[in-house]
Amino acid sequence: MTCDKLAIVVKGYPRLSETFIAQEILGIQQAGIPYRIVSLRHPTDKKRHPVHERITAEIDYLPEYVYQEPMRVFRGWLKAxxxxxxxxxxxxxxxxxxxxxxxxxxxxxxxxxxxxAELPDDITRIYAHFLHTPASVARYTAMMRGLPWCCSAHAKDIYTSEDWDMREKLADMDWLVTCTKANVDHLQKLADDPAKVNLLYHGLDFSRFPEDLPDRMPRDGRDPEHPVTILSVGRLVGKKGYDDLLRALADLPKNLHWRFVHIGGGNGDKYKSLATDLGISDHCDWQGPRDQKEVIAACQSADLFVLASRVEQDGDRDGLPNVLMEAQLCGLAAVSTAISAIPELITDGLNGKLVPERDPKSLSLAMAELIANPALRDQMGRKGNEIVRRDFSFYTGMKELAHRFGVDAPVAGTAAQQPAAE
Incomplete structure (x- = not known):
């Protein structure tokens, strides 16, 4: 079996919000698979995750707009x-x-x-992350160069794309992996050969997380000097439901003492304004973008994790947010919504609580129950840690992906970093 030499097509690189892609690229590198990164956009984030510093690939940035590099596009056409x-x-x-x-x-x-025109001659396969625009560039390029191509699909790219577009891409590519069972079911209905569509959870690299769970104070919201810390991590965009979450926080019983910490990029002005209008701005700590080390530290010090994901009118939605897995691995009970693949990780009443989307009242009741019950939070958090370590190891999926690219040897670090249960 010959090892592929990959061109990995991504929307933008590096990106704080796409840790799962950087983690996978590092896994490809550790597996000894030759690769380079092809990015449709230049980076805009001011911070980088530690994982980005370990990635040594060459990066090709394509013209974001034709008018910016017209001669480069013209030279590409002359050759192509x-x-x-x-x-x-x-x-x-x-x-x-x-x-x-x-x-x-x-x-x-x-x-x-x-x-x-510019891809090195030794590239043998194109691999696109996201089924919308990166897959379009990968598909057209693969046709011109006569190369096989494949794809990893996620969430927005699936549910905001036209069926005809996905159907025809699936017909052209060799195979596709996607990160949730819900996505598999959706895409297999569009594929001429359903066997092309395969489940591959992103999973977590456990080596980046503390092995032992933190000793959390049994805060129950009664002591104003020791409020319960509620953490949420996500971009300030509609599908994350932060307006729903703020309304749910405002509806919490007045005798409960809590502090809300948000980590993530995006325009926070409207959310800060809403928090002020709701009378809870003094309880909110907007920390902005943070790298993965800082996110893990925040999970270690928090008492409860909340993510109010929802489906937007254009179909955009979360798949299975990595931050939920990270919170669970840190022993945090989670409150979230029963959409997409979140129920593939969170079982209501077992390792967290699930509520309907766009329902601040139900979200508030679920949070209030867990704020007041530290023993239940601890029980759910420990169960969540167990589930993630059992079912969501990055190395399990990485070995399958490496095999698809022609490498059968264990991925570097696998033996030392997998949990004993695997």
Whole structure:
């Protein structure tokens, strides 16, 4: 079995909100699989995770917009048009463009021209993260260069894409992995060959987390000097439901003392304003973006984790947020919503509580119950830690992915870093 030499296509690199991609890239590197990163966008985050510092790949940044690098696109076209697969790629793109007449669709073909022209000759496979725009660039490039390609699909890319687009990409690619059972069920209905669609949880690298759970004070919300710390980690965007969460916090019984800590990027002005309007701004600590070490430290010191995920009107939603797994691995009971794949991790009443989406009242009642019951929080948090260590090891999935790329040897670090139960 020959090992692939990969071109990994991503939306942007590096990104704080896509730790799971960086973790996987590092796993590919540790497995000894040759690769390079091809990014559709330049980075915008000011901070980086420690995992990014360990990734040593060459990075190719494609033109974000044609007008920024017109001569580079032109040179790409001059070279790509001589490739055997150019005519088919152009015809497929034109067919796509007639159904999706957007600047975005045109831009993806221009990026594919540059990628096809500049990709080193020794690349044997293209691997795209996300089934929407990165997969489009990967697909057109693969046609031009006559290369096999495959994809990892996640959440927004699945539920905001047109069925025809996903169906045709699935027909062209060799295989696809996706990170939840809910996604598998959805995509298998679109695939000409359902066996192409496979479940591969992102999982966590346990070596980055403390082995022992912290000794948390049994805070129950009665002492104003020792309020219960409620943590949430996520971008301040609609699908994370932070307006629902703030309304739920405002509805908590007045005799409970709590402190809300938020970590994540995005425009927080409207949420801070809402917290002020609700009269809870003094209880809220908006910490902004943090790296993974800081997120883990916050999980270690918090008492309860909450994420009010919801499905947006355009279909955008979370899949199985890594932050929920991280919180559980740190022994935090979690309150979240019963959407997407969250029930694949959280079982209501076992390792947390699940409530309907867009229901601040139910969310408030669930939080109030756990704020007042530290023993139940501890029990749920320990069970969550057990579930994550049993079912969501990064190395289990990484071995399967490495095998798909032609490496059968154990991924570096596997034996030392897997839990004993595996």
């Amino acid at each position: 048009r001589k490739m055997p697969g150019y005519r088919r790629a152009r015809n497929i793109w034109w067919q796509d463009y007639r159904r999706d007449r957007t600047p975005n669709r045109a831009r993806r073909f221009a990026q594919a021209l540059v990628m096809a």
